[in-house]
Amino acid sequence: MAVSEVSGSPLVMAFFTVLLTVFSTGSSNDQVPLVLWSSEGYTLPPQTPPAAGHIVSSSQLDSYLSSILSAAPQNVLVFLQDKLSVDDFTMFGGVFGNKQDSAFPFLESALRSSPSPLMLPALSWAGSTAVLGVLQQHLGIPPLYLDPSSLAQLRLNASVPTLLVIRLPYSTGTDMMSPKDALSGNDEVIGQVLNIMKAQAVPYTAIYTALKPSRVIHEVSVGVQSVGRSLLQAPAGPYAPVMFKEGDKTCILMWAETLTVSLLQDQKWNPHELGPQTFGQSPTVTLTGSFCNDTRSRLVLNYQNVLGFQNFRLIFSMSRSFYKVSARDWFTLDQVELEYDGQKATFNGSRNIYAPAEYSYRCESVTNFRYPLLVPRLPTDNATLWRVSFNDFQIQGFSVTGQDFAYASDCAGFFTPGIWMGLLTSLLMLLILTYGLHMITQLRTMDRFDDPKGPAISVPQTE
Structure with a gap:
């Protein structure tokens, strides 16, 4: 599903304008966003969005999902990212943050094409960890963790409910990959999954959320506590x-x-x-x-x-x-x-x-x-x-x-698997080095040599 395939409309642009207003209100210190949409042609029951700055609790999330899943397609896709905050959308989003260079082209395209998407900008951190439990309770099936390659080999049935979970990583940008590059890579995975669902002609309900916020601010007074102890x-x-x-x-x-x-x-x-x-x-x-x-x-x-x-x-x-x-x-x-x-x-x-x-x-x-x-x-x-x-x-x-x-x-033990692997590898290298030194010390020169002036050795040839 490419961005160019979806044409903008006044209704869609109004939706994103309201969405951006909600995004810009409140703090993302201890909440994660949740985005829910359905495949084209399936209208979800109308939901009253939370007020700006309101934090959606687990019980309220249960109420939202209960109303939606009663009429939504029962093939549920959960894109579960390790960390995500509203600031990721406002900083790196195209429509969300009014920027041309967006990190979420496939996600924004899916939201434009969905008749009635739902956005919860501030879902409580504890509530986000209960999303799979709530879905499992309503669908009556356990979650199935997979990647796009495994999904391509799976044949889904529109009449049989499924709960598919696609895990998405997140980079802090301190070492290798910047947050925007990580989000762009995750958005490409979302696009691959949606294209597979479109190719199989299976209706779906999709959710994009995270386990933790990517930006959590802790206020610690250095004047009260020493740095090492704090x-x-x-x-x-x-x-x-x-x-x-x-x-x-x-x-x-x-x-x-x-x-x-x-x-x-x-x-x-x-x-x-x-x-x-x-x-x-x-x-x-x-x-x-x-x-x-x-x-x-x-x-x-x-x-x-x-x-x-x-x-x-x-x-x-x-x-x-x-x-x-x-x-x-x-x-x-x-x-x-x-x-x-x-x-x-x-x-x-x-x-x-x-x-x-x-x-x-x-x-x-x-x-x-x-x-x-x-x-x-x-x-x-x-x-x-x-x-x-x-x-x-x-x-x-x-x-x-x-x-x-x-x-x-x-509770983590001192001898972790990594430490054990290092110790065993070091021991193996030490044994090889010891054996090599032992072989070198056993080398001896010959005490007898052939006389070069003597008769040459003749070897008879047989035909």
Whole structure:
């Protein structure tokens, strides 16, 4: 689909003018945009766009997608970029930013040709991570990750719903590729996919969004903290962590990029993202039941209406002990509990979730199903019906000072796969060098030589 194939109209240009106005309003510090459109000839149900500066939450996104998917084509394409912000459109877009040299010709062409595109300029960061979960819940099928070459070999059926995910990278521009070049490359991938769908004559609904914003501004006061310490003590994300206070003193801190719980219902996992209710500008979580002392800490997060349960609690239990071998105090995350309408699911923290008592604990991913750090307490427990996933998780239950985390003890092991490969390669090269030196030291000169004045050696010839 080339740009020249789509002719502009007053209605389309008016749409982009309103779009640019919405783009130019508000901040993109902690939100990602979401663009939704359908193939030509398929009009989506009319949607009321959010007001300028309004941040769309996960629940509002669910409402938008529920209304659209009821009438939209059931072959859904999700172009999921690693990072994306509204500023990427305003800086590098043609129609979006009123520039001639656009990084999104195929995307802008698709939006022009779509009868009723939808733009959500400010989708909450936590809401963007729940897009696939919402789509999976409405379509009733798991996502299929592929690239354009794999899609060309796949034969789609308009009557059978599919959820296809095409991952798109993003470059920061510090080393090899500038952000504009990366966005242009991703736009070409979008064009390839749309051309394949057009060639197969399969109607589709397309979504373009990202997992994280590409531009997140953190305000750190250098005058209050020293430079070396602020790098490890700064807040973990754009929103403040959950803080529980005992009196006037903060004693528990917890933050995560996403807090996802999934319940097995009708042979499929139904996810729910707790991040917007826990963090953000207006969290609704309460900490009733939490406590802390010198040896034990308990953080209780109370929610309402989670996966059909009126009362839902997420509980983190931590303890502090002195170990003679290291001659210091350590704290461990002993259990993570889910309590829902009188029932309970308990996960033990195994022995891998620990840190010095004066440190915080941080891990890129804490789950019970993929490289699990959490294990069911009992094989017959309700924990087998639940999946929990905490991304970019950080917690501190002891020795909290102020509102910032202490130095983080990361869960990543010292001997990573890269380090092991380097060590094994170095060992192999050392063995080869040792063998070569050994061969050289074993060289000896001959102690007997032939007499050049003697008779020549004759070799009889046979015919």
